[in-house]
Amino acid sequence: MSIESQVIDIIAEQAMLDPAEITLESSLAELGVDSMGVVECIFAIEESFDISVPFNANEPSQSDFDISTVGSITKAIEKLVNEAA
């Protein structure tokens, strides 16, 4: 299973949507994921990929981890997974 499809599954579960409804261009806000949902997504991502995501809910835009869209999240995770490998 690719990183992309795993990320989509995680976000779909939080957003209570079918994974097919999620595109790489979707933003979490558009999908109805609020700030608590974001924190839960990141927790699920860390657990799934055994990585540590640098994310502080106080300054989401300043984080190295770009959560603006599903695609940007996927890219950031691919980078972290590669670094960990």
Next chain:
Amino acid sequence: MARVVITGAGTINALGRDVASTQAAMAEGVCGISALNMRDVDRLSVTIGGQIHSYNEADHFNRQQIALYDRFTQFTLLAAREAIAQSGLVFTGELADQAGVILGTSGGGLTTQDENYRTVYEDGKNRVHPFIVPKLMNNAATAHVSMEHNLRGPSFTVATACASSNHAMGQAFAMIRGGSAKAMITGGSEAMLCFGGIKAWEGLRVMSKDGCRPFCATRNGMVQGEGAGVFVFEEFEHAKARDAEILAEVIGFSMSSDASDIVMPSKAGAARAIAGALRDAQIDRSEVGYINAHGTGTAANDKTECAAVAEVFGPHADQLMMSSTKSMHGHLIGGTGAVELLACLMALREGVIAPTINYQETDPECAFDVVPNVARDAKVDVALSNAFAFGGLNAVIALRRAP
């Protein structure tokens, strides 16, 4: 309704082991936040806190007491001893029956829980010490203060997360005001700086890794502290009759619930609590000179709190000083309002306004006079102390300079 005054204060926290040293540190803008010293700290991503370093329980309590007193209870007892000694009250006869204890805590005996879960889960032991339950329970501190000082009146523990001690002090105030008690020991304590306590907070991703900078544009979260603040609230006529020194008068209290979100604060709920405290105190907003803010240093709290204060105070907001002493002692969660009330007492009694330290850059959404970095001399007649808890439960206290 009876008037209520404060005739004793006590504390232990990262800034000091008593009120005098704490207020001196507040006036100096000392930062009590430092590297955490605890087991498994290398497994934490947040490694700073307002920890009380080189605290040795054996300096204050005997072996039997330590078996029963969690760290939060120990802190409470030390603060209560100081407060009661200052008040000069001795609880015997009728007064003992008319005096009680209402304290706030959020986590109660968390250190005890943490250590004993470790014993059974990690170390695989099948037996724990017989007194774990009475040691960890949230009302343990209240009960031990009651026992140590023979306080036999209305007593209980309040848990409303970060507003616990403000809610507790509000109940103590109401108890005396309504005639159910002549004196109340009140305030709160917290000892959440244990591995599990920090680990749980890390999960929320609202903690700063580098410092607490309330209202500052560069703020990036809260920093936890630990300790206790305890006060003697006393009926005014009772205090006057015995010629007690009065530290301040408690003139108003208000609570509200946001009824909206479990963690995100609401401007409307906070504003209702602030406005309610002014109404309860029967004062005009222009009389307020200082607000000890909830000021956690999170993005959400600080801007919401500022918006609420701006709404309630209107043009007078420009005349207000509002600082967050959490920048110095950290967020004591269930004990925070009690330690922060010391900054209000300092403002009213000594005319010294505690600063918001670590302040670097103005945030347009928090553009108040936050008394940045350096304490200020100012005459203040009325001070408010805000507390806005997770769960959306808010509690605001109003104090006036001693009559």
